[in-house]
Amino acid sequence: MTDRRAILSGSTFEEQIGYARAVVDGDHVHVSGTTGFDYTTMTISDDVVEQAEQCLRNIGEALAEAGCTFADVVRVRYLLPERTDFEPCWPVLRACFGDVRPAATMLVCGLADPRMKIEIEVDARRR
Numbered sequence: 001m002t003d004r005r006a007i008l009s010g011s012t013f014e015e016q017i018g019y020a021r022a023v024v025d026g027d028h029v030h031v032s033g034t035t036g037f038d039y040t041t042m043t044i045s046d047d048v049v050e051q052a053e054q055c056l057r058n059i060g061e062a063l064a065e066a067g068c069t070f071a072d073v074v075r076v077r078y079l080l081p082e083r084t085d086f087e088p089c090w091p092v093l094r095a096c097f098g099d100v101r102p103a104a105t106m107l108v109c110g111l112a113d114p115r116m117k118i119e120i121e122v123d124a125r126r127r
Helices: 012-018 048-065 083-097
Strands: 004-007 022-025 028-035 073-080 103-108 119-125
Touching (some): 022 048, 028 048, 048 119, 083 103
Parallel strands (some): 073 103
Antiparallel strands (some): 004 022, 028 119
């Protein structure tokens, strides 16, 4: 039987919608789409790059609680309402993933809150 464990960030969205920031399922870690909200203050920057940085901090915390780092990420998905907001984020994304080289996808789509400019989701494998 595989061990399954939910990791919660304390975001009010988790309770309101009914999901976990991440799920550890055996050696696999699935981190939900994560936005640029600072979950301790439930505030979000207006700047897409700052939001990307906060997304990665939030994801990093979930990965650490799961026993992983960004080096364990095998898949990343970027979701943005505005295609032109993606390129300014590249240096921040490259700092986390440039040496890791996970499979990646970028989609242009609407997000749940108009203040959200980027959402990032990752899958990792614990070693």
